[in-house]
Amino acid sequence: MNIVLFNRDLRIFDHQPLGEAAKMGEILPLYILEPSEWEEDTHSIRHFQFVVESLEELSEQIENLGGKLFFSINKLEEVLEKLLEAYESINIFVHRNSFLLEKILEWSEHNQQRVFIYGPDFGSVTAKLFKQLFQEHVKEPLVEKPAKIYIPKETPSVLFTDIKKIKKFRVKGKRIRFGQQGGESRATETLDSFLEERFANYVGNQHKPLPSSFSSSRLSAYISWGNISVRTVFQKTTEALETCDSTEERHQLETFLSKLIARVKSSSMIPENNESVELSKIKNGWNEEWFERWLEGRTGFPIIDAAMRSLDKTGWLNFTLREMVTSFITNTLLMDGQKPGTALAQLYLDYEPALHSFYFRHISGLTAKVKIINPLRVGKQIDPEGAFIRRYISELENIPIEYIHEPWLYPGFYQLGYPTPMIDVVKANKSARQKFKSLTQETKPARKNTEGETEQLSFDL
Incomplete structure (x- = not known):
């Protein structure tokens, strides 16, 4: 039996595993909800809801082609064992970016079953080779959806087709109030x-x-x-x-x-830890109150707070704001990045482990020169009239424009119900620069850019 395992490829157009498997006759389109995947600290209900919405459409698309999308809530290995018992031999078709790939390969090798992996392998290649491989990949013809999907008449009891059972699965975190829908x-x-x-x-x-x-x-x-x-x-x-x-x-x-x-x-890079031994020398002790104020958008700095409240509601920020809120807690407040990094991962609807890790490390000064940002100055540059701030901070909705970025200067500030700044950001940034500078001097020779690394990175598409 030909098993098409969906994971981070919830579509039917330009889906090579689906297209190739369909050429071989009967296929079993399958999405396995691995409980361990959704128990990860970085995953949240907003990610799960996006996936459920995507699966609803995918299921309908496959039905329109004559097939059905099957589900299972179980460990991958146990599902594959049941499939092997039912069909005696199975071929697994999967994309390389599947979160389950490592487990699939380990199980298939142990049970002597075949796995067909599709998608480019960009891991650990030079910048020159990456460019070549990328161009080759994106210029290949797009894979059309199958004209017809044929599924087996009998399937093991470990599988089901009612997506309502998937919807009942409980995942931690906050739902998005005004975010994008999957599909x-x-x-x-x-x-x-x-x-x-x-x-x-x-x-x-x-x-x-x-x-x-x-x-x-x-x-x-x-x-x-x-x-x-x-x-x-x-x-x-x-x-x-x-x-x-x-x-x-x-x-x-x-x-x-x-x-x-x-x-x-x-x-395509392998995720790494978000802190280093050297950086830990200059970090402040953990301050739970600071972390909670940052996470809830109550730092007293309007552009930071508007960004965090917007992220909570929509699951999205542009790169400039992502850079600012990350730099504030890791570089200005000099707090350990692990917990903030996890919190942001849960909030970003577009969370992707390797990308998030690289992005977070880049801003935190772990892969390049550290960037310490003054939120007052940058806030005035990117939101001069305070339209963004007013939209997400109701306490400042009616404040005069000249005070929107520094509301504590407003004569009626204490009647607004908005918090005072948690720190003197100018002094904090000055202190942080001195600490990072002393650390750089200790660890000379200075780090050189690795091949292919860019100075200005932005993943906001």
Whole structure:
């Protein structure tokens, strides 16, 4: 029996495992809900809800082709054992980015069953080789969905087709109130709307909190959970580039493609720990109150608080805001990054382990020169009139514009119900710079950029 194991590839278009398996006759499309995967600290209910929405559409798409999508809530190995008992021999078709790949390979080797892995392997390659492999991959023809899907008449009792059972599974965390919904059709619509209209101000708005929510591609979550393939995004964007009417339009899309490539490169790296022995020397002791105020958007710095409250409600921030909230707690407050990194992973709808780890380490000064940000200065630059702040901080909704970034200067501040700043950010940043500088001097010779690493990274697509 040919088993197509869905995981982080919740779509039917440009899905090579599905396409290749369908050529061989009967297939069993399967999504295994591994309890251990959803018990990870970095996963939350907002991720699960996005997956459920994606599975609902995927199930309908497969039914339209004559098949059914099967589910199982169990350990992967136990499900595969039952399938092997039922069919005597199985072929497993899977994408390389599946979270279950390592377990699949271990089980299949032990049980002498075949695994067919699809998708490029970018891990541990040089920058030059990555560029070559990436170009080869994205220029390959897109895989059409199967014309028909044939499924076996009998399936073991460990499988079921009622998605309501999946919905009943309990996952920790906060649901999104106003976020994106999962599904292949929504991913396609999002890409189309970006290429038809929204890309026009992609570069100019990329740092601005509210405008960027419209002019960014907003494809990140759909790519992370596999509602759309990178190859599809690349080819459709390239086609749009060929029809651009101006140099400015080409610049917008070329910048977008460069970020798409940077994302793929970074997401192929192996996740690492978020702290080092050297950095631990200059970190402050853990302060739970500071952490809670940062997480709940009560630091007293409007742009930081608006960003954290927005993230809580929508699951998305542009890269500038992600950089700011991360730098604030790890570089300004000098707090250990493990717990904040996990908290952000739970909140970001587009959470992808390797990418999140690389991004977090980059901002925290673990892979490049540390970046210490003054939220007052940057807030005035990216949200000068305070429109973003007013949207997400109701306490400051009616404050005069001249006080929006420094509300503690407002004569009626103590009647607003908004917290005072938790620190003197100028002094804290100065102290942090001195500490990082002393650490750099201790660890000379200074680190050089590794091959292919970029100075300015942004994964906000």
